[in-house]
Structure formats: C-alpha cells, structure tokens
Amino acid sequence: MTVHPAHTALWPAPHASGAVDATVHVPGSKSVTNRALVLAALASEPGWLRRPLRSRDTLLMAGALRAMGVGIEETVSSASSVSGERVTGEAWRVLPTDLHGPATVDVGNAGTVMRFLPPVAALADGPIRFDGDPRSYERPLNGVIDALRVLGARIDDDGRGTLPLTVHGGGALDGGPVEIDASSSSQFVSALLLSGPRFNQGVEVRHTGSSLPSLPHIRMTVDMLRSVGAQVDTPESGGEPNVWRVTPGALLGRDLTIEPDLSNAQPFLAAALVTGGKVLIPDWPARTTQPGDRLREIFTEMGGSCELTDYGLEFTGSGAVHGIDVDLSDVGELTPGIAAVAALADSPSTLRGVAHLRLHETDRLAALTKEINELGGDVTETADGLHIRPRPLHGGVFHTYEDHRMATAGAVIGLAVEGVKIENVATTAKTLPDFPDLWTGMLGAA
Numbered sequence: 001m002t003v004h005p006a007h008t009a010l011w012p013a014p015h016a017s018g019a020v021d022a023t024v025h026v027p028g029s030k031s032v033t034n035r036a037l038v039l040a041a042l043a044s045e046p047g048w049l050r051r052p053l054r055s056r057d058t059l060l061m062a063g064a065l066r067a068m069g070v071g072i073e074e075t076v077s078s079a080s081s082v083s084g085e086r087v088t089g090e091a092w093r094v095l096p097t098d099l100h101g102p103a104t105v106d107v108g109n110a111g112t113v114m115r116f117l118p119p120v121a122a123l124a125d126g127p128i129r130f131d132g133d134p135r136s137y138e139r140p141l142n143g144v145i146d147a148l149r150v151l152g153a154r155i156d157d158d159g160r161g162t163l164p165l166t167v168h169g170g171g172a173l174d175g176g177p178v179e180i181d182a183s184s185s186s187q188f189v190s191a192l193l194l195s196g197p198r199f200n201q202g203v204e205v206r207h208t209g210s211s212l213p214s215l216p217h218i219r220m221t222v223d224m225l226r227s228v229g230a231q232v233d234t235p236e237s238g239g240e241p242n243v244w245r246v247t248p249g250a251l252l253g254r255d256l257t258i259e260p261d262l263s264n265a266q267p268f269l270a271a272a273l274v275t276g277g278k279v280l281i282p283d284w285p286a287r288t289t290q291p292g293d294r295l296r297e298i299f300t301e302m303g304g305s306c307e308l309t310d311y312g313l314e315f316t317g318s319g320a321v322h323g324i325d326v327d328l329s330d331v332g333e334l335t336p337g338i339a340a341v342a343a344l345a346d347s348p349s350t351l352r353g354v355a356h357l358r359l360h361e362t363d364r365l366a367a368l369t370k371e372i373n374e375l376g377g378d379v380t381e382t383a384d385g386l387h388i389r390p391r392p393l394h395g396g397v398f399h400t401y402e403d404h405r406m407a408t409a410g411a412v413i414g415l416a417v418e419g420v421k422i423e424n425v426a427t428t429a430k431t432l433p434d435f436p437d438l439w440t441g442m443l444g445a446a
C-alpha cells in the first residue's frame with residue numbers, strides 16, 4: 001500500500017495558554033445525516049436534508065446512493081457565511097427512484113455505509129459491488145450478510161463475513177423474520193430496520209447475542225423511521241426484549257434539519273474541561289437520540305458543569321478534572337475523547353463495556369493504550385475497556401491509525417501537554433473536515 005504524504009504529516013497540536021472561552025458551531029451529525037439519506041432514497045416522494053454533514057462518510061453515502069440511481073442535488077445558500085460564522089443554509093434535495101445496478105459502492109471506512117447499504121442494494125435491480133479501505137475488510141459485516149441471505153438476497157462474498165462483496169439485487173426482497181448476533185455492532189440491527197419497510201413482508205429482527213452496544217443508535221434508527229411514517233415495534237414499546245419489527249409500507253419524503261454532531265462536540269467540551277474554560281455549542285437539541293448527549297452527565301462527573309438553554313449547551317470547566325468509572329457500552333464512540341480527558345485527571349478511571357471498539361476504525365483500545373503510554377501515561381487494556389492511571393505526560397507523536405476520534409483525542413491531550421504532534425490530522429475528514437480550523441478558532445477566541 002502506498003502511504004499518502006498526508007498520512008505521515010505531523011500537526012503540532014496547539015497548547016492552551018489559558019482557559020478557553022468560545023462558541024463552536026459543530027457541523028451536522030454523521031449518524032443522522034446517513035440515516036436521513038438512506039430513508040430519503042427509499043421514500044416514495046422527494047425530500048430535503050437541511051444542514052447535512054458534508055464529510056467523507058456522508059459524501060460516500062451520497063455517492064453510493066447516486067451510483068444506484070438516486071438524485072441528490074446539493075445547494076449552498078448564498079448567505080451561507082456571515083462574518084466568520086459557520087456555513088449554514090446548505091441543503092440536499094433527494095429524489096428517489098427505482099434503484100438499479102450495475103454499480104460499485106466505495107464504503108471507505110464508514111460503518112454506516114458498509115452496513116446500511118447492502119440491504120438497500122438488495123432492493124435494487126442489478127449487481128452492486130461493495131469495496132472500501134483496507135480496514136473495511138476487517139470490520140464485521142456477517143450479521144448483515146447472513147441476515148440478507150435469510151431474507152432472500154443473493155450475495156457473492158469470500159465467506160469471511162466482511163467486504164468485498166457483491167449484492168445481486170432482484171428489484172425486491174421477501175423480508176420476514178431473521179435472527180442475528182449484533183454484539184459486534186448495533187449497525188447490523190439499524191441496517192435491517194432502515195430498509196425493512198421496503199421489504200415485501202417487512203422485517204422482524206431478533207438479536208440473539210449476549211450484549212448489544214450503542215442502543216441509542218438503534219433508538220435513532222427507530223425514531224427516524226417513525227418520523228417518515230414507518231410502523232416499528234420495539235422492546236421499549238411493549239414488544240419482546242431484543243426484537244424489532246417493521247411493517248411494510250411506503251416512506252414519506254420529509255424536510256429534515258440535521259442536528260449538530262454531539263460526538264463531534266466532544267473535543268470542544270473536553271477543551272473547556274481540561275483548561276477550566278467555557279464552551280458554548282449552539283443548537284444542542286433539547287431531546288435527541290444521539291449518544292453524545294450523555295457527555296452532559298459524563299463530563300459533569302469528571303469536573304465540569306453545564307447549562308442547556310434554548311440557544312445551546314454552555315459547558316464550563318472548574319479547573320479540576322476527575323477520573324471516572326463508567327460503562328460506555330451505549331456510547332462507545334465517546335471512548336477516545338473520554339480516555340484523553342481521563343489521562344489528564346487527578347484520579348484513575350475505568351472505562352467498561354467497550355470490547356467491540358477493537359473492531360472500530362482501528363482497534364481503539366490498543367491504539368489509545370499505546371499512544372497515551374508513549375507520551376508517558378499508564379493505561380492498561382482490560383477485557384472490555386481501559387484502566388487509566390494519570391501520570392505527568394510529555395510531548396511526542398500521537399499516531400492516529402486513520403481514526404478521526406484518535407486525532408481529536410490527541411488534540412485534547414495537546415491542550416494540556418506541550419509538544420504533542422498529531423499524525424495525519426486530516427483523518428478527521430471522516431466526520432469533521434473542519435476540525436483543525438474549528439480547533440484553532442476556538443483557541444484564538446480565548
């Protein structure tokens with residue numbers, strides 16, 4: 001594999017000279033944008049996404065749907081950038097169509113694209129080939145592949161339960177009941193539910209594994225399905241535990257404004273926490289299924305305080321940062337940012353319930369352990385998480401393994417530790433291409 005020069009570039013992580021005091025406009029949610037694109041593509045009428053996230057993962061999703069025939073028109077309002085404010089007014093108009101192949105889908109390393117689209121492809125007429133970054137060959141997809149076969153799809157793969165593969169879409173899918181083990185990724189469940197209304201018999205997904213991560217992301221799927229008219233029965237709505245049922249039916253085209261990505265707000269909140277400063281995130285939703293909302297509670301326990309108003313979330317650090325003992329199974333994608341703060345705390349931390357992070361963008365438990373320890377830290381991996389004993393840290397290179405959340409975690413440590421250099425900060429483009437500018441903008445405002 002050729003190493004792109006950008007992958008070896010080192011970004012000197014800015015050191016904070018004082019308490020940050022900034023307003024940070026965080027772009028739209030990756031998880032909401034990619035679900036909204038899929039649902040709009042499967043609808044029976046056109047729809048709008050306002051303020052979608054424009055990042056590698058969402059552009060890959062849009063590109064893949066376009067390759068299957070969906071029209072996605074991007075518009076940028078002319079009044080989009082006012083006196084340095086973040087761009088607003090962007091909108092995508094989605095024009096659904098009869099999906100068709102042949103087509104090739106590049107999933108990059110986007111879990112949402114590699115898991116949510118094979119069921120969509122099963123509804124297309126013609127072969128759809130899926131390929132992606134080398135890491136996409138290692139991330140589990142067996143739950144989706146096996147389930148789709150049970151539901152009537154024809155798929156060619158190499159039998160490893162991962163990419164690459166070809167879905168030979170027949171223009172429709174029987175659907176019906178299916179059992180899966182989604183303990184390695186909640187996205188298996190979300191994937192089958194999202195396309196479920198378009199299967200002839202709908203779908204009934206029964207999770208049989210011992211644990212199920214990222215439940216808020218499954219709730220997000222269910223909420224968004226219901227908002228476009230789908231009927232979904234869930235364990236929470238009186239159904240059986242671990243069973244979700246989607247009734248067949250047409251989906252409405254909606255006009256949806258995408259919430260800011262609360263998991264991408266994490267490094268900015270962390271900046272307020274570790275510098276004893278203040279950060280305001282406008283448009284923080286009062287009610288949301290995004291896992292990042294848990295940061296209000298977690299970062300408060302770690303030493304901050306917050307106030308949610310009609311304008312947004314104001315988060316204030318006290319100057320003290322405490323360790324935490326917390327089960328992150330519901331909110332696994334927050335782990336790298338919490339680990340970074342924990343490494344700077346005044347007491348040890350134990351992060352639990354996140355064994356499945358070994359199969360994320362990189363093996364996040366191994367990567368966090370290695371990189372924090374190379375800066376002088378004392379982190380050990382446990383069976384399902386990390387034990388972090390804070391130590392005085394020193395500068396050095398923080399490797400990121402093509403993981404956006406490793407890069408932002410390294411930047412948080414760099415605020416408190418001089419001389420931290422982030423390798424390949426450009427990898428933040430997966431979900432937050434503006435990260436370096438937003439970060440230096442936040443510090444410039446101090």
Ligand SMILES: O=C(O)C1=C[C@@H](OP(=O)(O)O)[C@@H](O)[C@H](O)C1
Nearest residue numbers: 031185186187213214217332333
């Ligand atoms: O459905 C989604 O949008 C996501 C679900 C979670 O995946 P896992 O359940 O695989 O952790 C999360 O970590 C990922 O960032 C986004």
Ligand SMILES: C=C(OP(=O)(O)O)C(=O)O
Nearest residue numbers: 109110111112333360361
């Ligand atoms: C796990 C993540 O992404 P993906 O959607 O690729 O699974 C993440 O963003 O932390």
